[in-house]
Amino acid sequence: MDLATPAQDQRKSVGRLTRLMARSLSMVWQSARRPFLALIGLQLLNAIALALQIIAVQLALTALLQITAIAGDLWRLVQPVMLLAGLTAVTAVIASVQVGLWRYAGELVVAVMWKRVLRVATRVDLRKFESARFYDRLQRVQANAQTRPYQITYGLVATIGAVAASAALVVTIVLIHPTLLPLLLVGGVPVLLTSRRQSQLESDFLARQTQSMRLRGYLTWVQTGRDEAKEVRAFGLARNFGQRLNTLYADYLRDLAQHLWHRSRLGALGSLGSAILLALTLFLLAWLISTSRLGIAEAAAALVAIRLLAGQVQSGLNGVQAIFESGSFIDDLDGFLTLAPAAEGGSREIAPPADFHRIRADAVSFSYPGRSQLALQAASIEINHGEVVALVGENGSGKTTLAKVMAGLYEPGSGAVRWDGTDVRTFRPDLFRERVAIIFQDYVKYALSAEENIAVARPDDEIYHAAVREAARLADADSFLSALPSGYQTPLSRRFVGGHELSGGQWQKVAIARAFYRSAPLVIIDEPTAALDARAEYELFSSLHEVLRGRSALIISHRFSTVRTADRIYVLDHGRVVEQGSHDELVALGGQYAELFHLQASAYSVDSVLD
Ligand SMILES: Nc1ncnc2c1ncn2[C@@H]1O[C@H](COP(=O)(O)OP(=O)(O)O)[C@@H](O)[C@H]1O
Ligand SMILES: [Mg+2]
Missing domain, CATH: 1.20.1560.10 (ABC transporter type 1, transmembrane domain)
Known part of the structure; x- marks a missing residue:
């Protein structure tokens, strides 16, 4: 908002x-x-x-x-x-x-x-x-x-x-009667004057209250929101927000009363002006009649015309x-x-190849609009056909940004992503994106059925029910999805009748199934393990090569149990690739990767004791 x-x-x-x-x-x-x-x-x-x-x-x-x-x-x-x-x-x-x-x-x-x-x-x-x-x-x-x-x-x-x-x-x-024309025009004047001023008052009032209106809207929205409801209760926010809203309303109503008072005063003034003008017009008409310049019928017609014209001027001004x-x-x-x-997307017409031997990001740099600092600085990575490649690095090191550049969602500021040597910017953007299945860190939980939540990965095709189930099975989601009240047809949101909410880990599996369902040679999954428990993660990623069935994957993860299964690992730091190699090579190197690995390994052993 x-x-x-x-x-x-x-x-x-x-x-x-x-x-x-x-x-x-x-x-x-x-x-x-x-x-x-x-x-x-x-x-x-x-x-x-x-x-x-x-x-x-x-x-x-x-x-x-x-x-x-x-x-x-x-x-x-x-x-x-x-x-x-x-x-x-x-x-x-x-x-x-x-x-x-x-x-x-x-x-x-x-x-x-x-x-x-x-x-x-x-x-x-x-x-x-x-x-x-x-x-x-x-x-x-x-x-x-x-x-x-x-x-x-x-x-x-x-x-x-x-x-x-x-x-x-x-x-x-x-x-x-041509001499009536000036009278007619004068008749419209009071309305013209007062309603112009009234509309000015109105727009001043609205401009003055815009900010407060938005804030009131927001405070109402927060107190009725579905996602906010739990926090409003947990923090006891209702009183604070309610009081703010009351203060805003009181100010608003005071201003409104004053504004309405002004407006009606002006309206009364306009009506008074019209009445005086009408009286003057009547006198004038009477004089015209008495001096035989005008018939009574014409004079009456003129009066009616004046009233009608005033109405028209008003409606035109509105x-x-x-x-x-x-x-x-x-x-x-x-x-x-x-x-x-x-x-x-301009005139790019080249269709990308159905598959690839090697994808390279060559010295890719990228900065977000309005930020001087580079999110990626000459980062180079390589994915060969059938490989699982992992990106690791601390928060804000540029992993998600690199994933988006690889998926063709951002164009690099300098450097290029190449599929078998061809810059992906020469491909038709929509067709290129079809070659990549990317699941974001903050993937969307659609308020649609379980089946549709997986099938959105191929939005232009009909839904292949067996393939949806297969993708769900590979992502270990089939067991709990089939157990839902209406199976795969159950809406995954309580917003709808018969809807069902999944847990964080279950949603994560549905999102992974989405990636498997899309028939793309490159699968990118950003922090797929964040919401998974250790067992689920192990089961999913120890068999990732088989599950991918010849497809390639770029996996971003903080969990070393996932990362260590990768064919190659890139370590990002402040947008740069600082280390690369297999898990064993990087541990032996004794650099940043090794440090993070030992840190997590010791924390993990403490965790498992506490579990
Ligand atoms: N939408 C955005 N607008 C501006 N800066 C962003 C945006 N997203 C990320 N950044 C910045 O870019 C850098 C890299 O972010 P990101 O790629 O999300 O890191 P990671 O995924 O490794 O945590 C960070 O400094 C972050 O603050
Ligand atoms: Mg990220």
Whole structure:
């Protein structure tokens, strides 16, 4: 969760509005063309109906006045009154149809937007996720993705509709009597002034409260989180967090009350202004009538037009406000989506070979974005076909980083990873990644069935049930998976009905089965033994060569009982390869490896006594 983002930029300018309008238009146009066109069509219809209402009012009054003059002829009134009633009905129907259409269009925009965002999020260079700016932006897009597309669709339709309706009203009034035009325009002024100021107040308030809102969201989330629940109880955090939340809420509510008070005062002021203006308009109209410059019917039509126009100005301003409020979301989304071309991996088309004789990392260096220190410094390692190679080293020595470079997830800053002499950067990235089965230190525990948790290693194939079982058997996971309530179909998360939670060691075995299930010539497993007990580890790794069946493996481990079975061991220190050789060679060398080995051997003997 992102707490550090500065208050949203709420600057308003015509240039920015034009740009945001254009972006909103293209977004809605590309994802919801038909409902959008229907909505615009309805708005135009609405504009015409409004204009016709003015004419109907005028006709009705003219007829009424004639009735009083030529007594008895009530029939003259029927037509204009029917017209007025019909038009009122039409605008009401339009409004209700629009609600449904608007919701549907908004949902279409949401769907298309998610498709694009996920396309980029899942393909963009992994290094991007190390950048706080990138990740914050992604989080903000995600947080707003459910509501903003609706707001954008609404804002666009409301603005276009209000412009069309205002134009229609103006034209009608000019047709009735050109001198009424200035009156009409003045009528919109109070709303324009007060609602502009109101929306300014609103965005100031939101900007002021953004930080507190995030913090409140976070504190609520922590106190309801599934993973956090145990720690909240164990540490007794509820009171502390609850108090913080109360303080924040109290501040927020105080600010809200003040803000609402300001807003309603402003609203009252606007209404008062409108009333005074209306009175003045009435006087003016009366004067125009008394001096025979204007008929009573025209004057009444003008009054109705003024009221309708004020409504349209208000709805147009709401639309513009909605677009402005979505502005930072649109910026974030655009900023995020422009990363797409880089995500496609350029024009590399060469397919990697199905297998290899030798993989070499040649003097590979790598640094994480925003870090000056190199995580890897000219590290060279070699894996021959069918070999098990181990990486050892202290925390932070670069083992995981090297594994990711070997798997093609990071590109080295200098040096290269070569498969039989060919730089892997010339291979098509997605095809190259298919050649590697990597299980991370923090592998993902999918809230899917046991079978799917293994079969995700071949996501594009159908699930081969027998092969899943075989992989599980090799990873020593078959016995406890078959014993689950619904066997391999049991969801591995209590989040779902009938779900079952595995222990840490059991999960580790499922992850290892995942690596075996993927048909890749190179298997990389980062600290596979961390959660395994000594017996499980021994059983798994003493037979690793047989289990791999001709595949090669790069294993990262702190346990020497695992490491010593490897054909070759590389010792990393501060990103450099400092020692290499077999277990016996390295122990004989008496260097860092030997030191770590003896340290653990003595600790182990103490442990086994305590066990
Ligand atoms: N995502 C990251 N962003 C920045 N630095 C990182 C990141 N991951 C690891 N590092 C740094 O790179 C170095 C090597 O880390 P890593 O490869 O994870 O070591 P190991 O797996 O041997 O414990 C460490 O100094 C670590 O702090
Ligand atoms: Mg690591």
